[in-house]
Amino acid sequence: MEERMQIIQAAGNSKIQIGVIPGHYATNHSHINYYVDITSLKTGYKMAKEAAKALAATYVSTHIDTIICLEGTEIIGAFLAESLGESGINSGADVNVVTPELNAVNQMIFRDNTQKKIWGKQVLLLIASVSTGKSINRAMDCLKYYNGNLVGIASIFSAIKENNGTAIHALFTEKDLPDYMTYTSSECPMCKSGQKVDALVNSFGYSKI
Template sequence: MTEQEIIRILEESGALLTGHFQLRSGLHSNRFFQAALLLQYPDKAETVCRFLAEQYKNEKIDAVISPAVGGLIVGQEVARALGCRAIFADKEDGQLVLKRGFSIKPGDRILVAEDVVTKGGRVQQTIDLARSFGAEIVGIAVIVDRSGGDAKFDVPFKSALKLSLPTFDPAECPMCKEGQAIDRPGSK
């Protein structure tokens, strides 16, 4: 699958938005990737996530873990393509935890799946959680890496697409200076 094919799928689904956005990281941007708009189309989600899974097809993966809520469908579809379990971590008191009877055993080979990475904090929390159970992290699979190369991990980090979307510290944001209303689409 080429970058242009992925961009076409994102555009067809309306997942690339233009406006004034506050990202989960706290940074502002004039562009936003709303994964949910892609993931609402199961056929498109399957296509993109199967492409992600192909990048790890030669690894023996016991489970795919994703942080709730954004990574849930990504993790499910990547796990389906790899033929393994899909589990997710819930947020509780600002931390990620395993609930719902999910388990990770020492030595389990785990792939972390997420929809988008900007700074990588949620992915790192997911890695740390899985490692706290003795898991071996095989890698990270995300639909969109919008970190501009700033998100660094100690395991392979693969994305379907790298987007260099501008981000601004709120104090330096040109849209704020122009008085544009801000949208917080990450949790809508």
């Protein structure tokens, strides 16, 4: 797989990069024809900081109290909070960075000690990769339960432009990967043609089959 990886640079900032590997991959709710590797962005502080600055530029005029980090984006989220607190409408503010917990039935929850960072707050969702939007829907249900006010969705890569009326601002989009496709498992043309699944994919990465 790795030998097929292609590197894509973000428009306007060549320091921000993702890797893409063509193939046949299964997530917990879809099949996709590319694995989008965001590992360096989620683990290296230099690239995470560059990504955060790029994302912050979109929200310089948006009041944000809290960033909810999904799919291992906490490092990016911390730098994003720093960037937001340094300029614009949030200048001087202490922007919170929190991550939801998953309970036994895979629902997102917040414990009593972190709920006050959500209740009545202006919240930005930060997610690594969006293919169908189902993870965002789950996060939005969680946000409604805890009475948070969603003001934006930021992503490293997104194959869709919006979710339930809220625009998704992504550093990489379908324009960067125009032949990216997602299918339900029952409608996957790769399965129907007998192409084997290369790996199982989730927010932590991939496991080869």
